[in-house]
Amino acid sequence: MTRWTIWRAPMLVSLASALGMGVALGTDGAGDVFSWFALSVPVVVSLAFVIRAYTKERRAQ
Amino acid sequence: MMKASTIKGWLIVHRWTSLVCMAFMLLLCVTGLPLIFGHEIDHALGNGAEPAELAEPLMHRSIDELVSAAERFKDGHVVKFLVEDPDESDVWFVNMGPAIDDPNTTAFLGLDARTSEVLSEYPLDGGLVAILLRLHVDMFAGLPGMLFLGLMGVLLIASIASGVVLYAPFMRKLSFGTIRTSRARRTQWLDAHNLLGIVTTVWLTGVALTGVINTLSIPVYEAWTAPQLAEMVGPYMDREPTPAQTRSAQLALEGAQRAEPDLKLSFMAFPGNTFASPSHFVAFMRGKTAWTSKFLKPLLIDAQSGEVVESRTLPWYATALLLSQPLHFGDYGGMPLKVIWGLLDVLAVVVLASGLYLWAVKAPSVSGWIERREAADGVNDATKRPRRGVA
Numbered sequence: 001m002t003r004w005t006i007w008r009a010p011m012l013v014s015l016a017s018a019l020g021m022g023v024a025l026g027t028d029g030a031g032d033v034f035s036w037f038a039l040s041v042p043v044v045v046s047l048a049f050v051i052r053a054y055t056k057e058r059r060a061q
Numbered sequence: 062m063m064k065a066s067t068i069k070g071w072l073i074v075h076r077w078t079s080l081v082c083m084a085f086m087l088l089l090c091v092t093g094l095p096l097i098f099g100h101e102i103d104h105a106l107g108n109g110a111e112p113a114e115l116a117e118p119l120m121h122r123s124i125d126e127l128v129s130a131a132e133r134f135k136d137g138h139v140v141k142f143l144v145e146d147p148d149e150s151d152v153w154f155v156n157m158g159p160a161i162d163d164p165n166t167t168a169f170l171g172l173d174a175r176t177s178e179v180l181s182e183y184p185l186d187g188g189l190v191a192i193l194l195r196l197h198v199d200m201f202a203g204l205p206g207m208l209f210l211g212l213m214g215v216l217l218i219a220s221i222a223s224g225v226v227l228y229a230p231f232m233r234k235l236s237f238g239t240i241r242t243s244r245a246r247r248t249q250w251l252d253a254h255n256l257l258g259i260v261t262t263v264w265l266t267g268v269a270l271t272g273v274i275n276t277l278s279i280p281v282y283e284a285w286t287a288p289q290l291a292e293m294v295g296p297y298m299d300r301e302p303t304p305a306q307t308r309s310a311q312l313a314l315e316g317a318q319r320a321e322p323d324l325k326l327s328f329m330a331f332p333g334n335t336f337a338s339p340s341h342f343v344a345f346m347r348g349k350t351a352w353t354s355k356f357l358k359p360l361l362i363d364a365q366s367g368e369v370v371e372s373r374t375l376p377w378y379a380t381a382l383l384l385s386q387p388l389h390f391g392d393y394g395g396m397p398l399k400v401i402w403g404l405l406d407v408l409a410v411v412v413l414a415s416g417l418y419l420w421a422v423k424a425p426s427v428s429g430w431i432e433r434r435e436a437a438d439g440v441n442d443a444t445k446r447p448r449r450g451v452a
């Protein structure tokens with residue numbers, strides 16, 4: 001793993017989180033909707049990788 | 062590439078900063094989760110002020126009538142602050158105390174603006190949300206409790222920072238999000254801890270940082286009110302207090318609206334209050350847009366004529382505090398944002414608890430792992446080949 005491959009995904013998730021937290025602060029309506037999607041990224045990524053890891057294991061058995 | 066001894070040092074920092082704040086951070090996450098929905102819980106428990114549907118729309122009564130109604134309802138107590146309901150234009154709240162300059166709040170009433178009927182009395186001591194809030198804010202220990210939790214928040218930030226430093230060496234052979242499900246349980250939790258920890262980094266750092274700023278709210282308000290409000294009300298402090306019968310909150314509110322038509326009231330301190338002068342109201346006005354509504358502008362208003370005498374803009378540290386509040390509570394983007402805030406809070410609990418587990422169930426040999434790395438690093442040095450692509 002290079003530094004780039006290690007940090008690529010965390011940086012994207014961090015960027016989405018920061019935009020999600022920031023944008024809704026200064027806007028209403030569309031900005032709020034954008035924030036819901038952007039700040040969902042860390043939640044969705046967590047669930048997706050955990051679920052993938054454990055369903056893959058079951059399939060392998 | 063990080064040296065093994067450097068990694069060992071960061072592991073010690075990560076372990077101890079986390080362990081010291083762990084119990085408090087779990088308390089904050091557990092009490093914080095329902096507090097995200099505190100407003101909804103209060104309404105569900107019947108502590109919200111719900112104005113009745115009237116057959117015919119009625120004009121709003123004068124604010125002074127509402128104040129009198131509140132003081133009749135709570136005999137012997139006086140209104141210290143008038144607070145506007147951001148969601149419901151037919152409701153006003155009043156904050157009351159045993160005396161106008163008494164810092165204690167003895168009642169928080171919601172009144173119907175059309176009938177001056179008392180709709181709600183907030184259970185200041187006994188309410189579920191109030192208890193959770195005290196546990197979350199100061200653990201019932203006042204300012205020392207707040208500042209202590211602030212210090213614990215600083216440790217959490219140090220723990221997050223050291224965790225980020227450690228992320229790269231732990232992930233050197235793993236692709237993002239890998240959970241080695243075929244390995245020992247501890248290894249699986251380590252992988253989950255690393256994944257959840259790194260994806261919640263920005264959110265948790267933001268919430269921790271704004272939480273720390275919020276723990277400074279009392280000193281910040283003092284630093285702000287002492288010089289600035291004192292400067293604004295100072296010239297009037299030795300005036301005779303305006304008798305309650307001749308002052309008018311209604312005129313003051315109208316004067317504030319005339320002077321600042323683009324702003325609306327957030328709350329108004331009554332004459333004699335520590336936030337006002339003996340002969341003036343101080344109205345704290347806020348903007349009407351998503352962004353400007355976060356900031357307050359104090360107006361000094363003559364208690365009898367309702368004329369705005371002076372105004373100030375907030376110092377930067379009060380602005381930082383006001384911006385930190387929504388960023389900590391997650392209450393600035395509707396219900397979906399609150400739900401996401403809650404889910405992230407749950408993820409933070411998993412990160413904390415798994416960290417505690419990883420410490421309690423010692424690695425078969427952390428030192429062994431480091432020794433192996435040291436050996437590997439030595440091989441690399443000898444062959445001058447980077448270990449890229451090994452995984």
